[in-house]
Amino acid sequence: MGWEQPEAIHFGRLKIVGMTLSKTRLKSLGIRWDDARLPTLAGLRNRGIQPEAIWNIMLQVGVKPTDATITSDNLFAENRKLIEPRANRYMAVIDPVKVIIEGVTGELTAKLPMHPSYPERGHRIITLKPSNNRIELFIGRSDFEKASRGSMIRLMELINIEVTEKLDNALITYIHSKDLESAKKVNAPIIQWVPLDGVSISVERPEGMKLITDKGLAEPAVEQVGNGEIIQFMRYGFVKKTSNGNFIYVHD
16 A cells, blocks of 8 residues: 555553552442542542643653653642632631620621632622621631630731630630731731631532542532532632532642
8 A cells, every 4th residue: 555654652651659559459449430539541630730831740741651640739730720720719617616796896808819820710799797796707726726825816907806815615705906018017817717607618629539539618609609610718729619509629
């Protein structure tokens, strides 16, 4: 036929540290090929890894006759560049603990940007109304454990509170001040919070071949997020919504 002999190119596998593609192992664990814990293309897609991130990694590694190994951090770093400007920000707290703010005489309002770098995307307003001169809200347990009596905490885009009493599962506080500068002067931690009408959330977080479930509350605006959309829970990480109230952890 006059055809030329084709050139055969042999190339090695691309492995990701801490992730397995062993069919025998996956079969024994009963894991599907598109599970978000796996470095298969379908698994990475379900987790929220963008096609461009995989493409960029492949270009960096190149075609080699031997196996190449990268860490998940390499892949996540490429993915972060892509989703960081796209993902809107929301507040969520894992393992919520109640905060009681006493001596409140009027409404408190927080104006939260959808994305701090893109003001044109707009913002959302959360208004807290006192009952019997007190307001109740939730913070995450990790922030609760760091709080101590007499310490100041900045509730993101809202107020500065000072802890007067720390109970087993609640903080009793009062409003110390409202401006951000007062908090900066004493290096007060700036933490996210959720109002009493927050929505329940469940986040599946892959850690190697384990799948850990974090449960908590998110601000009501999270209900407007579409399935498949990637957002960022502030100070927690990027997450992808899979169904109402359910998310898969992408990476930090």
